[in-house]
Amino acid sequence: MKYLLHLLLLLFVVGGCANSPDAEEEPGNIVIGFSQSGTESNWRKRHTESIREELDKEGYEVLYRNGFMNQGRQIQDMRTFIAYKVDMIVFTPIVEDGWDAVLLEAKAAGIPVIVVDRDIRTAEENLYLTHIGSSFKSEGNRAGLYITNHFQNSSQSSVKILEMKGLANTSPTNFRSEGFMEVISRDSRIIVEASLEGDFIRSKAKDVFRKYIEENGWEDIDVLYSHNDEMTLGMLEVMEENGIVPGQDILIVTIDGQAEMIENLRAGKVNCVVECNPNAGWYVRNTIKRYLNGNTIPDEIYMPETVFSDKGNLDSIPPRDY
Numbered sequence: 073m074k075y076l077l078h079l080l081l082l083l084f085v086v087g088g089c090a091n092s093p094d095a096e097e098e099p100g101n102i103v104i105g106f107s108q109s110g111t112e113s114n115w116r117k118r119h120t121e122s123i124r125e126e127l128d129k130e131g132y133e134v135l136y137r138n139g140f141m142n143q144g145r146q147i148q149d150m151r152t153f154i155a156y157k158v159d160m161i162v163f164t165p166i167v168e169d170g171w172d173a174v175l176l177e178a179k180a181a182g183i184p185v186i187v188v189d190r191d192i193r194t195a196e197e198n199l200y201l202t203h204i205g206s207s208f209k210s211e212g213n214r215a216g217l218y219i220t221n222h223f224q225n226s227s228q229s230s231v232k233i234l235e236m237k238g239l240a241n242t243s244p245t246n247f248r249s250e251g252f253m254e255v256i257s258r259d260s261r262i263i264v265e266a267s268l269e270g271d272f273i274r275s276k277a278k279d280v281f282r283k284y285i286e287e288n289g290w291e292d293i294d295v296l297y298s299h300n301d302e303m304t305l306g307m308l309e310v311m312e313e314n315g316i317v318p319g320q321d322i323l324i325v326t327i328d329g330q331a332e333m334i335e336n337l338r339a340g341k342v343n344c345v346v347e348c349n350p351n352a353g354w355y356v357r358n359t360i361k362r363y364l365n366g367n368t369i370p371d372e373i374y375m376p377e378t379v380f381s382d383k384g385n386l387d388s389i390p391p392r393d394y
Contacts, residue, residue, distance in 0.1 A: 105153030212251025
């Protein structure tokens with residue numbers, strides 16, 4: 073009889089612990105909604121892989137959606153996450169504005185939001201937990217610094233730049249231009265002769281650049297400054313079609329650091345590659361863990377980046393995974 077009472081008491085205690093409302097949630101019970109802006113480049117694909125790989129390490133359940141470069145689709149995906157009552161939303165916005173309504177809905181539902189890569193502007197404060205990404209203005213600074221250093225001791229009376237911008241109304245486009253202009257304006261000889269828009273897409277930049285060459289020629293252009301590698305790769309094709317020797321006839325500065333572009337740097341076809349780090353996964357994972365543990369999260373989390381150029385040791389560049 074005494075044995076039976078002990079057995080019943082043990083079952084009661086174990087059952088009570090399993091159903092206790094105060095028991096901590098296991099990592100496997102955490103659900104993360106992840107909305108990516110698209111898959112327009114190897115950089116973006118690596119960015120997605122990095123985040124998913126790191127969240128998988130924690131055993132989180134990840135609901136992934138691809139926005140296919142469409143803001144309306146991303147907003148609908150985020151509303152799906154809210155309806156599903158996820159524990160947190162991670163999203164990479166395609167443009168800066170237009171997120172207030174859905175972020176207010178997430179806030180009302182008690183769901184914290186992490187913005188990754190591109191930054192956003194909101195009418196109200198505290199609509200998202202933090203932003204994790206690159207300092208795009210610093211990237212523009214670094215691109216401008218390479219050019220000013222390159223022509224510092226040159227006797228050229230003027231240096232004309234063709235700028236290939238990314239997608240309009242996005243933080244990388246705006247800040248990469250702003251940071252670039254901030255540095256090159258220190259040398260009155262250096263001017264941006266023309267600014268084109270390639271939307272961060274290889275085929276678009278290729279078509280826009282080809283049209284520019286047909287209408288204006290290329291002989292007056294000393295430098296090509298491109299906001300991302302995909303657009304640069306498209307323009308390299310146009311140069312080859314027109315007998316232009318990239319890296320010699322025109323100095324080329326590009327941003328991202330994809331493996332193919334590093335090979336072009338080593339081959340002398342590109343002069344400077346400003347790194348934009350796609351490996352945000354660890355930073356996202358660490359931020360979520362710290363938040364769930366009750367730690368204070370800073371408003372901005374910047375990732376480390378560097379510059380690769382023909383002025384440095386190209387053999388020391390680590391292997392690229394994108």
